[in-house]
Amino acid sequence: MGLLSLLLFSPMIGLLLISILTKNSDHKSIHRYAVLGGIIPLVISWVAYIQFQGHNQLAERVSWFSYQGGQQSFVIDYELALNGFRLALILLTTLIVMLAILASVKQITKNPRLFYQWLFVLELGILGVFASDNMFLFFFFFELTLIPMFFLIGKWGHVEREEAAYKYVIYNGLGSAVLLIAIVAVFAQAGTTNFEAVQAYMAQRDDMAFQVGVLIAFLVAFGVKLPIIPLHSWMVSVHVYAPPAVVMIHAGVLLKIGAYGLLQFGSGMFPDAFPVFAVTIAVLGLINLLYGAFLALIQDDLRKVFAYASVSHMGIILLGIAGMNTAGYQGAIFQTISHGLISALLFYLVGILILRTGTTNLKKLGGMWTAAPVLSGLFLTGALAGLGLPGMSGFVSEFMAFVGVFEQLPLFGAVGVIGIILTVVYFLRAILNMTFGDPRKNKYEKMADIGKGELFPAGVLVAFIILIGVYPDSLSQLLQITLETLVTGMGG
Amino acid sequence: MSAVPAQGYLILALILFCIGLFGALTKRNTIIVLISIELMLNAVNLNLVAFSKYGIHPNITGQVFSLFSITIAAAEAAVGIAILLALYRNRRSVQINEMDTLKH
């Protein structure tokens, strides 16, 4: 078993540890083993990072199954391979899952054993999505995330959790349905699902209509995941009703599958046809950016604000992709990573806030800073990162995305910049209303500030956000070869 | 030799089949429904026998087939009646429209 497979299946260790060594009632040891189970993939993923930096091509291929149909044979292999983008996402995943586990230690009191079991299955699915080197395997793991998420939302969420869970399942089910159609359509033509092989096949086949059709399907499929307006309503419900620890993973990593997929499937496999969609994606991106921003402006629930902020931020990813050039793609990728970190941070803090006050209603909150300065400061930090303050990761990604889109579509870029003004407005509105103002208005005057132990996950996230913001080359070096592949369809 | 065209038999069979079908779908008494189905099977047999004489490649197989069909139909009818008796014992009714506890 190669390192990648080890990494991919390492969440199973945690799952087994919890399943075998703990009993339902023993919450303490469940949490302990969960943390241990979260650390294992984290460590392995960093080992993989070091290996990768040492120019070790991490790739695995085992033949899996195949069909013989007439003249053509259809082969599906178990193929894992890393590139910079995937590695970055994997590191993000293991990190955020780890932090989500830490967050859950306090937040999940109901049946934590089952919770962690599902969480590890979810992690397995996400890692699989990012590690797989062919469409089938991608889909395999993509769909695998459905059930764990369904439970994590539906069982441990708040208020309308089950509706949210069903919404999640239906929307994502439909998205993956469309994805499956497209994947199989490509597979039926090419006889392989390997990304590179498909790309090579499509290049020599030169069937524009087919490629465009398949790309539309991909756009819809990943548009649900990303989400693209108007396929977003599930995502808002999930943000609002899922437990914050799960939203950390959901907003931090799961949504990123959409961006990853769009890049990997779109420009990774159809570099010739993908630019046809530049304007479409730019329009969608703009709509996302502005729609999300305007809605975030008037929400009364902090989680809704963050949810629509996510919608808005995904617009920037789309705009970056619409640039169809290195800068744009890199911006999109950076935004992917950066938004992952930021939303994980924000929802980590939301989780803490809920533990303290039991509400995220902005009308009920106010003047929190006096009682809880560190928590408030962290909220402000998160918001500043979200609104693209230089020195934090959000800025770098927004900047590159806009640089990218400006090359061909300056007008879209210019309108998009309006969106980033709105970003400031809604983030400050929400955060300042909550943290600033008269402390006497704060019903939770005696709320405890963030504890020492709770500080660690937030600190780690802030550190990464600032690291990328201050020295973006730490991430971008990793991506260059991938980007070359995406833009030119060559190399790699 | 015969002046009766093959179509004659086929159309007769079709008519009987249709009547049987209509009876099976509209009659109230379960026994009549069962016997209507037997009528349909009869129509099939007529078809088979007619084809064994007038078909594209007429041969004896059609008659053999119809024999099998008759036999099996008898078995089916017997089972049908048996089930009906069991049902009647529980419900005191042979009205087919009263069998509707299982629905939706």
Place this chain on the structure above:
Amino acid sequence: MSGEIIAFVLLSAASVIGALAMLYVSKVVHMLLSLVLTFFSLAGIYVLLSAEFVAVVQVLIYSGAISIMMIFGIMLTKHHDQEKHPQNIGRSLLAGGGVIVFFAAVYGAIRKVPFGEQATGLHEANTEQIGIKIFSYYVIPFEVVSVILLAALVGAVVLAKREGDDQS
């Protein structure tokens, strides 16, 4: 020659009348009896079609066994049962419409189908031919039918048997 036609016309008329009567009489027993007429007429038509053995079997099984069984069935259940006009008229109309459409379509399709020569050898040792066929080609179905009959027998006994301890 024309005798055959006359026979065909009479027999087919009888069978159709029998079948139609089944639809329109109101007493269940009468329905059954009118169908017996149909079964008999069909046996006659089988004879016209050089299928003497089938005709005999038809008489034995349909007009005999099955009809008797059905009459038993009626007697064991509500034998005074009268068929009322269907309450569910809409569905009956639909069924009627469906039947008519089906009839018209199939009729349209088979109306013009040309058939070639007719078999001539069917009369000769009809039963033997059938026997040979069954015991050379259709041994397996023959055996299977025996299993079917056995199963039906067992099933009918199990289902219809009234168990002493249960008289409620």
Place this chain on the structure above:
Amino acid sequence: MDLETLLSFQWGMMAPEFTILITGVIVSLQDLFYGKKRLSNWLAIIGILLAMVFLSAQYQHVPVSILYDTYVFDQVSFFFKYILLMGTLLILLMTSTSRDEETEKVRGDFHYLLLAALLGGMIVVSSADIITLYAGLELLSISSYILVGLRKYNRNANEGAMKYIITGSLASAVTLFGLSYIYGLTGTTNLYDISREMSVIDTQLEPLAVLGFVITFVGLTFKISTVPFHMWTPDVYQGAATPITAFLSVVSKAAGFLLLIRIFVAAFTTEPGLSDDLTVYEYAIGFAGVLAAITMIIGNTVALRQRNMKRLFAYSSIAHAGYLLIPLVALSAFSLETIWFYLLAYMWMNIGAFAIIHVLIQNHQTEDISMFSGLYQRSPVLALMMTLFLASLAGIPATAGFIGKFNIFLGALSADPAHYVLAAIMIGTTVISYVYYFNILVQMYSRPKAESSPIQVPKALWLTIAICAAGTLVFGLFPNLALQFFSW
């Protein structure tokens, strides 16, 4: 025919059928004279195992036919017999320690009839002659009718059986009507001969060919419970005892599909069947696509409203039949493989699910979905297994159901022209099906438990569940095991 010819056939190839037949006879005699219920069960299980051993000996055997091509042993029959035997075996295991009194009374008959139905199925699978096929089909059907009605003091069972036999006879009359046209057209009942005749058919006979095709097909939709002959399914499934329901949904359906394949693929796909160089199959199969679409939609949407688990699974089974029609519509080199694999997967997941439902019904005396409430607290393993089966039914990866659906998909989209609409409907309705499958999951994991008493699961049932779970997982993760097994 002299004895020599008769003996020249390789009767040995029929060993599995004979084994089942003999087992059936032994079981019924045993029941008649000794009446040891438990023994019947073990006898039947041993018989099936023996038959499977005999069958296994035929692996990679060259195709053989006996009795003038009326009965064949080829690859297809081999694999489908495997499903039938395995499915029946699992169901027998499932019932071996039944605590259901009603079933207990008729246990001996139950085994005998089940074996008879199995025999019918095996004959259907192997026969290459319409008469044999019909006889086998009726053996299967009549045994099934009785099996459904076997709980004769149960009103639902009576009603189910009655509906079953009425619809079934109606359907078999329709089927026969269609078959009679096919016979008339070709003058033969042998499928190979039919196929030969079809290739030299006169254009004027085209109506007859098409009618024969269409009417027969519609008649046979009864067996596989697709539109338009699908409506009996929920009523009968609800009325029948749970193991019987499982039998109907898996074994009987598998036989039905093979029947369709045998008749239509063997008989109607020789070129050129019709005037414009299309085979009859290509000309007419389009409507099956429409039927498949309607079936999938009806099955999945109506299932949304069900609270009775057996009805729910009946509609689910209708929907699955709809999926399975797609490979027939998009006929290609691996349609057969696809159908087989799906039926195999369906066997594991559906019998597994029914086994759990069976346990719960016996524990709760209700068939309502609420019987799943809090299953996770009461029996985590059972809940986990059910999750696996439901995931597989819903087509979630890492289960056999997913690979099965993927195969169907691949078939539909690699056909020429690709059936995008059908694929889209299939996958869309699959998503709808998530709702009702996941509803059960919610019941199991998120609802308070209905009763606190521990669930009693007989050992043999554990065996069924374990085998099914293993099958679902193994074939989901390593589909090549089955796919390579299939293409010997």
Place this chain on the structure above:
Amino acid sequence: MISFAWLIPLFPLISFMVLILSGKKLKNASGYLAILLTGISFLLTIGVLLDLRTITEFEVIWPWLTVGEIEFQAGALINPLNGLMLFVVSFVSLLIHIYSLGYMGEDDRKSSYFAYLSLFTFAMLGLVMSPNLLQFYMFWELVGLGSFLLIGFYLYKESAKKAARKAFIMTRIGDAGLLIGLILLFWQTKTLSFLEIFQAIEQQKLAPGMITLIAILLFIGAVGKSGQFPLHTWLPDAMEGPTPVSALIHAATMVAAGVYLVAATYPLFLASEWALIIVSVIGAFTAIFAATIGLVQDDLKRVLAYSTVSQLGYMMLALGAGGYVAGVFHLTTHAFFKALLFLAAGSVIFALKNQHIKQIAGSGKHLAVTKWTFLIGTLAISGFPLLSGSFSKEAIFAALLEDGQYGLLAVALFTAFLTSVYMFRLYFLVFHGKGEDKPERTVPLCMNGPMVILAVFAVIAGFFGSQLADWLAGGQGSFAVLHHSPTWLIFLATLVSLGGIVLAYYIYLRKQINQEEWKETFSSTYTILYNKYFIDEFYENTILYSTRAISYLIFYIEKYVVETAMAFVSGTIKAIGTRGSRLQTGQVQTYGTVALLGLAAIVLFFVVKGGYM
């Protein structure tokens, strides 16, 4: 020394990080730590300045972000302009750190305050030594952050919250323009480095229209930051912050960054006539516009704020009229005297705990040092001869004259008059008169010291005009010339300045002209001026209102269109299910009928399709 220039901003950064991470542990030590580290920066700056006499340009860069073949860099660029700015920033910042020691002495969030102040200093220092526009933009935003945090420092006050938010948002609007401009510039020149951009412009690689567009976009950024019309409204509100902050950020440094931006990218503006015209017109308009508002405001700091806006308008006006040196010169002198004025105002507020000039009327006279330093500042800003303001203003007038902008010159002169009026209004009202309120506390030395130092600079800075021109010319080249006015203009300017003082004297000190009467006479004008031309209300009712309207529009779209579409789909599915389920009547004959209808339909279809009938 100059090669270590890049270290300069790092010390405040260290200060920021230490203070923010230590939380409340470093109570009193926090101020000293911040002063120490800022002091080191200041010393380094001096060292750099000394080196700059010989080396006119120094650049150090590192790769920062690789994007395919493009590489964005970070580093430090030291040229005379940057050096000057470094000096101004580190010097004023140091003084204000010291001043704050006293001013913020009793606040228990002192360490946060110093942390923010350090953060701001870091950002401002980084800003003025950016070698490229990207880095410039980043620090530009960061100074905005510092400003935001400090404006909102009294976070329990609703008004502070609003002001902070407003500042951030309004400047962000300008920033958006800047961002667009710099990205456009990037795609035109494939670089963001100042030096390479200037080369590209010299080689005329850019279309003239594009240059104008880019220049205007950059200028929008400057407008936002420097509180120019129409994005000026945040600056007066920003006075919610502690007064030293107003002195540092909203008078001396950050708001001047807009001017610095225009100066730093001056070749770009020079290449476009229209851009220059727009800069000068906006500058002139803002100058007079803010001055008129300043005339009637009653809040001590607000008057100063409008004065700042007005003076920044001056600088823009100068730059727009080709007065590069004049603009930078005025920037420098303004930094000193306006910081001084704010600090003095801060002492008043510190001592009297009130900043409404009518309520504290005359009480300022008890604070001797404050009174005199404030007077020096007032004289300097009013252009009193031989004080720094007079020299820099005169340079501006000269530049205008040279450029032939007579209309603008007239505006500038009138504004100078108004400036004297409102500044002396302030002075007379606060420091002369009855003065009943005794100060509650005395102003400590650490506050007076910086004021005195600044006062010295406010006096003498004006004499270095020509040196400054030479200094700047060393780096930039041809456009760095100091224009000299003809004598009549000097005379006129002095007259205007003195006239304003005299008018104020008569109105506010001698009260010979009854201001209440004027208010009556020009009541509508007064109302307009007092309410700042209703600009805030205008924005409230147009932009904010329409934004909210769009939000609600989308909200309803979301609620009705998106949700309805969803409900429709799920409703359809459920309806099919319901229909299907209702069809399942339990009547077996219905089942048969359905099958028959299906069969009939299919057969009919094929019969019709085949044309058999």
